[in-house]
Amino acid sequence: MRSLLVLYGGTFDPVHNGHLAIARAARDRLRCAIHLMPAADPPHRPPPGADARHRAAMLELAIAGEHDLCVDRRELARDGRSYTVATLRDLRAGEGAAATPVALLVGADSFVGLPAWKEWRALFDLAHFVVAERAGSPLDETLPTALAEQVAGRLVDDPAALSAAPAGRILPLRQPLSGESATDLRRRVAGGLPWRHLLPAPVADYIDRHRLYRDDADTASPL
Numbered sequence: 087m088r089s090l091l092v093l094y095g096g097t098f099d100p101v102h103n104g105h106l107a108i109a110r111a112a113r114d115r116l117r118c119a120i121h122l123m124p125a126a127d128p129p130h131r132p133p134p135g136a137d138a139r140h141r142a143a144m145l146e147l148a149i150a151g152e153h154d155l156c157v158d159r160r161e162l163a164r165d166g167r168s169y170t171v172a173t174l175r176d177l178r179a180g181e182g183a184a185a186t187p188v189a190l191l192v193g194a195d196s197f198v199g200l201p202a203w204k205e206w207r208a209l210f211d212l213a214h215f216v217v218a219e220r221a222g223s224p225l226d227e228t229l230p231t232a233l234a235e236q237v238a239g240r241l242v243d244d245p246a247a248l249s250a251a252p253a254g255r256i257l258p259l260r261q262p263l264s265g266e267s268a269t270d271l272r273r274r275v276a277g278g279l280p281w282r283h284l285l286p287a288p289v290a291d292y293i294d295r296h297r298l299y300r301d302d303a304d305t306a307s308p309l
């Protein structure tokens with residue numbers, strides 16, 4: 087059986103404790119490494135508040151000393167929008183990767199929006215999904231009809247089912263809900279509200295040092 091590659095894609099603008107809780111829960115449930123993959127130019131949202139190098143640097147700080155969590159820079163190396171279908175096709179084109187089991191780790195709020203992703207139906211031929219519940223977005227809420235049709239017959243409960251096939255299965259990741267959001271965190275920094283408790287101290291220090299997400303955003307310093 088080939089080992090499972092799990093990609094946890096996100097804008098991570100910035101990474102926060104909610105992201106880390108999911109990455110750890112997935113690592114412990116699936117018993118494999120989780121690759122946190124920052125998007126260079128994330129589709130379907132305004133440009134991030136911090137540039138990709140800052141977001142990747144914060145991820146490195148957040149996972150320092152954690153076993154089986156790593157930063158995956160494959161989307162940073164590519165020009166243009168970070169469409170997931172392109173990332174997965176590039177991966178599959180790599181030597182010996184056609185049959186590798188690959189899973190995308192996503193929050194339920196992202197998964198519900200899947201029909202808006204580029205060539206979204208093709209994603210089920212390219213990867214499995216591991217879907218983490220998120221406050222306000224449990225997976226069992228009513229899915230859009232087109233998505234519900236795709237989900238039918240793909241749900242599995244045993245992580246071993248993901249290693250047994252290259253793509254196409256969906257594993258719900260049930261874990262305690264955590265309410266952090268990067269949007270809320272950026273607003274807090276800009277608005278002078280408490281925010282440091284929402285992410286690891288080295289990441290908070292980095293945000294301060296580089297003056298990220300301030301109201302006077304033009305003052306953000308380069309790396």
Ligand SMILES: Nc1ncnc2c1ncn2[C@@H]1O[C@H](COP(=O)(O)OP(=O)(O)OP(=O)(O)O)[C@@H](O)[C@H]1O
Binds near residue numbers: 105191197218266
């Ligand atoms: N607190 C959380 N609980 C569960 N999933 C989360 C949480 N925060 C983010 N995620 C998931 O992590 C992935 C990356 O999220 P993203 O980087 O957009 O963070 P975010 O907090 O949602 O940011 P923003 O508020 O800027 O949209 C998505 O799949 C999202 O659903």
Ligand SMILES: O=C(O)c1ccc[n+]([C@@H]2O[C@H](COP(=O)([O-])O)[C@@H](O)[C@H]2O)c1
Binds near residue numbers: 130169
């Ligand atoms: O490929 C797409 O069309 C697409 C649309 C929206 C989001 N994604 C990916 O989903 C992941 C989470 O996105 P976000 O915006 O919630 O940080 C990240 O890896 C994005 O690149 C991908």
